[in-house]
Amino acid sequence: MDVPGGGGGRGAPWRKMSKEELENQYSPSRWVVRRGAEEAMRTYSQIGDEATKKARATGRSLLDMPYGDGEGEKMDIYFPEEVSEALPFLVFFHGGYWQSGSKDTSAFMVSPLTAxxxxxxxxxxxxAPKGTLDKMVDQVTRSVASVQKRYPGNRGIHLCGHSAGAHLAAMMLLANWTKLGVTPNLKGLFLVSGIYDLEPVMHTSENAPLLVTLEDARRNSPQWHLEMAPAQPADPGCRILVIVGQHDSPEFHRQSREFYQALRRRSWEASFEELRDVDHFEVLWNLTQKDYVLTQIILKTIFQES
Ligand SMILES: N[C@@H](CC(=O)c1ccccc1NC=O)C(=O)O
Structure with missing residues (x-):
């Protein structure tokens, strides 16, 4: 099979990069502007940790709800004060290159949204190394189906993912819901600083615990499916917002822009947003703030459609 004709194709810029340059492009912490790489990562974990503690201490929640039989197949559900049968839902998948991160430190946007x-x-x-990419995609698919089954009267489900989590969210566009016996009421996707073509990542040190082969990379690349697989009908009721931070690396910008363009070519209702003056991590920790531009975009989108 040939490689995609677009940015992932033979002429893709990453194919001409040295190993060091590729490593650099796919190390988000090396592109932060206001602090050192380690400090940025530390601050990110700290803010995620504090936001999660706050959300668990102050609001109503159901923690560790199983969405499958596996030990790791759990989700935390945080509710608004107002009890209602017909709530809009936002389902979040954390990042960390499919090898770090946890739901227990990722409740960044919970307080401003539940409010x-x-x-x-x-x-x-x-x-990874416990999970493979195929396993993670399958788990995330079942988590979304589980939200729909648990709350069939929901007023729409929006998915949000950061970085590797944006990849997992984007893979939901290819999910086979019929197999799971339920079609989620998907209204939109917020894809934040994501990776949609996994092939370049396969050539970096991030692949050590993942052990992704070229076939795994393509099977799990939404970009590849959009460009190469037979056209699937776009869902006109589902809006997709592709978001990248100004200080994300040029490769992260390229991945987001090309995924957005591929979505548009396949008739998805997609838009593209570059967020001013934020890096790969700040964009997420700013979601703890109700006035942050992305928090406001998310709220506006959810309430326009619910
Ligand atoms: N090793 C990476 C860490 C990283 O990429 C990351 C960390 C936390 C949340 C998301 C991340 N990126 C993609 O999933 C770095 O050097 O930036």
Missing amino acids: QGVAVVIVAYDI
Whole structure:
């Protein structure tokens, strides 16, 4: 099979990069502008940890709800004060290159969203080396189906993912819901600083615990499916917002832009947003703030459609 004709094809810029340059492009912490790499990562974990503690201490929640039989197949559900049968849901998948991160430190957006009447679900999945990419995609698919089964009267489910989590969210566009016996009421996707073509990542040190082969990479690349697989009908009721931070690396910008363009070519209702003056991590920790531009975009989108 040939490689995609677009940015992932033979002429893709990453194919001409040295090993060091590729490593650099796919190390988000090396592109932060306001602090050192380690400090940025530390601050990110700290803010995620504090936001999660706050969400668990102050609001109503159901923690560690199983969405499958596996030990790691759990999700935390955070509710707004107002009890309602018909809540809009936002389901979040954390990042960490499919090998770090946890639902227990990823409730960044819970407080500002529950305060406005949105139920927020933070999903755990088996990161590598325990989980493979296929396993993670399957788990995330079942978590979304489980939200729909548990709350059939929901007023729409929006998915949000950061970095590797944006990849998992984007893979939901290819999910076979019929197999799971339920079609989630998907209204939108917020894809934040994501990776949609996994092939370049396969050539970096991040692949050591993942052990992704070229076939795994393609099977699990939404970009590849959009460009190469037979066209699937786009869902006109599902809006997709592809978001990248100004200080994300040029390769992260390229991945987001090309995924957005591929979505548009396949008739998805997609839009693209570059967020001013934020790096790969700040974009997420800013979601703890109700006034942050992305928090406001998410709320506006959810309430326009619910
Ligand atoms: N090793 C990476 C860490 C990283 O990429 C990351 C960390 C936390 C949350 C998301 C991340 N990126 C993609 O999933 C780095 O050097 O930036």
